[in-house]
Amino acid sequence: MRQRVVRVALTAALVAVVLLAVPLALAIRSSLYADQRATLERAALSGAVRVSPDYTTGDPVELPAPPAGDHLGLYDTHLRLRAGSGPRTGDAAVREALGATVVRAHSGGDLVVVVPVSHAEQIIGVVRASSPADAVHDRVLAVWAVLAGACALALTVAVLIARRQARLLAGPLEDLSRHSRAVTAGDLSARAAPSSIAEIDQVARTHNEMLHSLTELLRHERDFAANASHQLRTPLTGLQLTLEAGLAQDDDARLRPALEEALATTRRLHGTVEEVLRLSRPCGLPGPAPADTELSRLLRETEARWHGLFAGDGRRLECERRDVPDDVRVPGTLVAEILDVLLDNARVHGRGTVRLTVRDLDDVLAFDVTDEGEVEGDSARLFDRGHTGDGAGEGIGLALAHDLAVSLGGRLSLTSRRPAGFTLLVPVGQDEPGEAGGRGRP
CATH class of the missing domain: 3.30.565.10 (Histidine kinase-like ATPase, C-terminal domain)
Known part of the structure; x- marks a missing residue:
């Protein structure tokens, strides 16, 4: 029973962990990618506000420095890199952003955010910010590892608690089973001890009450058999002695067969009473009768x-x-x-x-x-x-x-x-x- 309780508790904990951890893991992944895109978008916007309309005539543009491993670059309407870092020729995301839309995309293993730069209601260029997708992927794996460790810890705690509860639940039932086996072996004095679980205590009390009633019933039956046998022995013995005395004294040949038959019947009845008394004795079946x-x-x-x-x-x-x-x-x-x-x-x-x-x-x-x-x-x-x-x-x-x-x-x-x-x-x-x-x- 203990193993069954542990299995049930572990299964319930595992189902709960899976139902909680899988959606949480997916939410964490989505959140980390969204945070990285938001960071790239802020960097692109920060660069866009520094772009002057005169950059097309040679006025230098000073873009903010991106984090290590990231790229931030200014592209003109001809898809050429004019300032910062990035591909020398604009990619599909740059071309799409020239249509006056903010673009968020994957390109060449990078997360890319492209922000258009406008002047006098016209697009004069775009700022492209990018970072390696592997960096975000590594952070996702690191967070998932922490989440998996937390799940393993939760399952370990669940197993420890389940084993403790299994001991508390199974202990009284095992004790009740031992007492039942003792009763089966013939020990009618065995009684189940109380426990700390009300439901099991109720079963134990019912078991003890049933055993008490059964013991009393058996005692009354044994007493009845013993009393009946005792009360029959005396008159049977007296009748047997009387018949034997009649056989010793009577000379009437006509009565002798009847007396002998009555004596034989009395002896058999005496033996029957002894066997019935032997069957009523406690401690299981009586011992073997002699082959006499x-x-x-x-x-x-x-x-x-x-x-x-x-x-x-x-x-x-x-x-x-x-x-x-x-x-x-x-x-x-x-x-x-x-x-x-x-x-x-x-x-x-x-x-x-x-x-x-x-x-x-x-x-x-x-x-x-x-x-x-x-x-x-x-x-x-x-x-x-x-x-x-x-x-x-x-x-x-x-x-x-x-x-x-x-x-x-x-x-x-x-x-x-x-x-x-x-x-x-x-x-x-x-x-x-x-x-x-x-x-x-x-």
Whole structure:
């Protein structure tokens, strides 16, 4: 910005100097030439008043001495030089002046002024005054050089003032930019300092007020997530302990499958609460989740949870793997949560057979969830919180699944509108020898 301010100021100063200096230079040139012609005319008139009518009969004429380098001469009506200095024979200017007119002209590189001398209403001769035009030209160049120096000085002063003003203008904006970058990096305590420029101070105050409001909003949201998670943990833990105690004491074989399913659902809900709390923590995205679940087990549990629900709706759920090793591990809780959102979305909004396919893409696992329905609405806003394509639902599930995928370092995207298809990419990697608890392929 500083360079831009200097360029603008220098351009404005240069335009002003050009608009002023060029006409001034032309006026100075015209004035110097006019002054020289006026000087020659005064010298010629001074000589003319000294000419006696008897000079034609031999009476000597005493003309005033001209300045060094100039000429002053008396010519008769036959164009002959009778006194003073100048060409021995009169030139065109002398001939024209015999017509009773004052002549101002250039002749042979000289400025020439010729004044007629009259007696008894008749022209008896002319006085010719001349000086080299180069002398005037040199004076014009000298004055132009002084004018150019003044212009250069003016431009230098303009640049110095522009640089100082650029520092005054750009400094607060650069400070505001640094604070904005600090906020982007996660420092919500950064505040812009006041400056001496009212307009920039207003922007800084607005920025600080916005940042304060944003900080408070984030604090309230984090507090809500923490409070909700804390309040859910206790009853979930109590329910889990109760179910475990019921499994240990109950001998009724008919109740045991229901208790086991309720316990598994409770554990998954407990894990979901932990992940939601982890997502609400500050300092950017949470750290990577551990790859703690084998893929084969994850698929079995997912199919077991959703097979009955789809069967109850008269629909089929097909799960398959394509060239995926059995020992691949993934973050079980997060991936299961995302798959549950996609399968629930397919059950509520889709139709026909639902297929869950896992593909091995070297360092990435691709989870494809497809059905025979169609995705409606704006696909660009499909993962926006609160947006629903067909008006049904709260518009939270896909947004949450997208956030969970990002927290994994992966990506969730719509890959087909008809038939409807979503793909979850989950990065996996080889564990280094000797590492424990790593994610990826053991």
